[in-house]
Amino acid sequence: MKPLIGIPTRTQVDGDLTHYSALATYTRALDLAGGAPVLIPLNLNEDTLGAIFARLDGLLLQGGVDVHPREYGEEVAPYCGEIDPARDATELRLTRWALQQHLPILAICRGIQLLNVAAGGSLYQDIATQVPNALPHPHVQGNPYAFRAHAISIEPDSHLARALGTTHLEVNSLHHQAIKHLAPGFRITARAPDGIIEGIEANHAHHFALAVQFHPEWMIDDDPRMLGIFHAFVRAMHHRNEER
Numbered sequence: 356m357k358p359l360i361g362i363p364t365r366t367q368v369d370g371d372l373t374h375y376s377a378l379a380t381y382t383r384a385l386d387l388a389g390g391a392p393v394l395i396p397l398n399l400n401e402d403t404l405g406a407i408f409a410r411l412d413g414l415l416l417q418g419g420v421d422v423h424p425r426e427y428g429e430e431v432a433p434y435c436g437e438i439d440p441a442r443d444a445t446e447l448r449l450t451r452w453a454l455q456q457h458l459p460i461l462a463i464c465r466g467i468q469l470l471n472v473a474a475g476g477s478l479y480q481d482i483a484t485q486v487p488n489a490l491p492h493p494h495v496q497g498n499p500y501a502f503r504a505h506a507i508s509i510e511p512d513s514h515l516a517r518a519l520g521t522t523h524l525e526v527n528s529l530h531h532q533a534i535k536h537l538a539p540g541f542r543i544t545a546r547a548p549d550g551i552i553e554g555i556e557a558n559h560a561h562h563f564a565l566a567v568q569f570h571p572e573w574m575i576d577d578d579p580r581m582l583g584i585f586h587a588f589v590r591a592m593h594h595r596n597e598e599r
Contacts, residue, residue, distance in 0.1 A: 358592035360414070378572075399445070414453045417464075418529065464570055467554075474538030491528075501574045505525070527574060528547075534552040
């Protein structure tokens with residue numbers, strides 16, 4: 356049976372209408388890897404959210420706007436971007452439940468940042484402002500989303516290296532924030548040449564929680580290795596279900 360993977364949505368406002376959505380790139384990648392993605396609306400009461408969570412085999416945290424700095428004990432700086440408090444609340448609750456119950460997690464771009472905050476870490480509110488000599492990390496308008504912006508180095512003994520089959524890779528880059536202080540219980544598995552953290556995973560041997568700062572879902576068509584991240588995620592859910 357295909358594992359059920361929850362994707363918390365993002366807020367989109369169109370006049371008087373509010374939509375909760377996810378990009379099709381995530382659902383397509385999960386489908387190709389053998390997962391069954393389901394979208395989770397925001398602003399649900401805790402009982403309703405808990406009922407959905409109880410049915411999930413895994414949690415995917417998608418990219419998007421900035422995590423509110425109050426969630427890691429800071430004020431909003433002038434260089435912080437757009438925030439979505441309703442999304443923060445839903446994702447933080449789901450992620451903390453997933454961490455407590457060792458539910459497999461795959462987190463991408465904003466997702467790596469949200470996961471780090473949920474577990475007790477902090478973020479740079481803007482890399483260009485706060486990190487001297489950093490590479491350009493935001494998306495450049497006009498470039499395709501799969502554009503390879505820089506290389507990353509990957510720890511060889513990591514889930515990420517095993518999923519990709521390599522320890523060196525050129526990746527896309529569509530973010531202006533990044534992990535500052537790593538959360539307890541996680542280790543760094545990939546970095547950009549300027550030192551920015553590009554991958555983390557849980558230290559716990561029995562918990563698959565893998566997060567990347569780049570967007571593998573945009574690159575699966577021209578680099579099949581990227582789909583390996585999603586296959587590893589689906590395998591982790593099958594393994595957890597078999598053990599239970």
